[in-house]
Amino acid sequence: MGTVVDTQVDGEKDNEESDFGNIGASNPVVYQLVRVEGDGRLVPATDDEVMEVEHLLDENKSGLASDEATKHFDGCVSNERLPSKNSDFEGLSQSENAEVDSQKLNARLEYIEVMLQKVKQEERLRLSSESLIHSAKCMDVKCQTSDSCNETQACNDKLQPENTSMETAPSSMVLNGSCSALLRSAEACLGPANEVVTSMSSVSECTSSKPDFSILKGEICLDNLSIRELQEAFRATFGRQTSVKDKLWLKRRITMGLTNSCDVPTTSFVIKDNKVVHKEMKEEPSRLQLSQTEAGSMSTDQVTDATINNSQTLPSSPTDRTEDLQVSGKQLRKPFCEYDEKNENLQMEQFAGKRVRKPTRRYIEELSEFETRECTAKLLSSVKNSGHCQSSPKSRIRPVRDIGSQSISFSTRQDSLGGFGIQVPYVSRVRRGRPRKNFATLMNFVDEIGKRDAETINSDEEQDLRLEKFDAAGDNTDNNADTRPPLTGGVRRKHHRAWTLGEVLKLVDGVARYGAGRWSEIRRLAFASYSYRTSVDLKDKWRNLLRASLAQGPTDRGAKNSRKHTSIPIPAAILSRVRELAEMQSQTGIELGPSKITGRGGGIVQEKGSGFL
DNA sequence: CTTAGGG
C-alpha cells in the first residue's frame, strides 16, 4: 500500500537550512505519519517512515498548497524516499486530509512521464539535460520539502545563481530526478542556464561518461525503469555490474553515484547546503561515504582506497569516519546512505547512524595479516634466542634489540659462507640440513682440513691427490671450499656449493671404480677430502651429470662446453665419459659384481680421464 | 644410515 504522510503543519515553515537531525523537535511543524491501509484506514507510521517523512518535511519550506502538495508527492514518488514496496506511489502530502487521491497522483505521474518523454524527444541531449538539471535543482528543494512547489520558482532563482552548486545539481537532479523535476522542466526550465552546459561537463566528469547521463535522464522516471535497466544504469554509473535486484536500492545507488552523495534521500538538503556541503566536498566525503556503503553492502573488493585506508588506519576509524562525515556532510542525519540489504532498506537507514560500519573483508585480512606478522616476529625472536644457537654453535645470533646502531631491524647471524664471516639476515633457517654431522664429525672434518692445509692429503689413493690437485688447478674454488667447511660445521651446506671440475672428475672416477649407487663408498674413498659432499650430493650430482650427458652427448659430443646450462661448463669429454659409465653400469647390472667389475669401468674412465688430464 | 627419487 502506499504510504501517505499526513502532515499537520502548524503553519510555520521550517528553516530550510535547518539540520535534519532535528526532525520534529526543532521544527514547528508537527507531522503525523500515516500509512493508508488497503481498506483506506490510516495506520500510524512506523518510526522509519516517520524518519523519512520528517526528513523531507524538515528540509522543505512549508508552503502549503494542494497542487503543490501533489507535485511534491510526485517528486517523492520519483525519489522513492518512501520505501514502501507495494505502493502505487509514495507521496508526501501535506494536509489535514490524509487521503490522497491516488488516481490523481497517478495521473499526475503519467503526465509527468509524458512530459518527460516529450522533453526527451525534443531536446534529446542538450536541452533536456539543461532542463533536467534545472529542474533537478528545483526538485531537490521541492521534493524534499513537505510543502511543495511554491518554492520552485524561488529555488530556481536561488539555485541558478549558484554556479558552484551546479556541479552537484546535476546529480541531484538524477537523484530527485523525479516527476517534479520533469514537471518543472516541462513547464519552465528550458530557458536559462548556459551554465548548465558547464555543469553538465562537470557532471560528466563525476560520472565519467556521458552515456550515463542519458541513462540518468531515464532515471528521472525511476519507477518506470525495470530492474534490468536500473542495473544497467548502475553499471554505467559505477562501471561495474550489479546483481542487486532491488529497485529502490538500485535507484539510490545510482543516484548516490551520480550525486557523489550518500545522502540521496536528503538530496534537497544538499542542494540547499550546496554552498557548504558540496562544492568541494563532493569528491571526498561523498565518495568516502559511498565507498563505505559499498563495502558494507556490495562487494568488498570494490572499496575505494579511501575507505581502505580509513579502515586500515585504526579500528576506531569507522567511528571517526562517521564523525567526519557528519561534520563534512551535514546530511549525516542518516550517516549511512544506503541500505545494505535489499529488503531492509528503510529500517537499516535509521539504524545506520548508530551502526558501525562492518569491517571490510580486506580490512579484516589486512588486520589479520598484521597480527600474524607480529606473531611471526615474536616467534622469530624467540627462536633466535632459544634454538638457533644450539643448532649451530658457530652462528651468532644477535637479537634485534642488540642491534641498536643498525637501522635494519632484523637480526643477523654470522654465516660462514666460504669461510668468510658474512652477516646475513636471519631468516629462521633452523637447520634444514640433516642432523647428520655431529660434533665429532665436525672435528674430524676440521682435522681433515688441517691435513689439507698442510698439504698432507693422505687419501687412500693417490688418484685422489692428483684429482684434487687437478681440482685446484682447474678450479681455484676448491681451495675456498676447503676453508669453508670448517667454519660452517653444523650448518654447512647451506647454499649451493658449486661442483668443481675436480669434484666431478673424482665423482666420475669414483663411479667408475666403485660403481654408481655406492655413493657412500665413493664419498668415503674418493671424496675423503671433500667432506662437504655427502653421498646424497654425489648421487644427485651424478644424476645431473647423467642427465646432462644424455641430453648433450648423443647429439654432439664434440661440443666442449654446454655453457647454456650451467655456469661451469662441463667438458664434453667428461660428459661422454659419464654417459659411457652409465651405460656400462646399467649393462653391468646392479649386482655387486659390477662393483668389482667396476675396475673395468674405472679403467676405462681413467683412460679417458687420464687423457683428459 | 644409506639409497633412490621427487621437489
Next chain:
DNA sequence: CCCTAAG
C-alpha cells in the same frame, strides 16, 4: 640442494 620414503 632439500626432503622423504624405503631398505
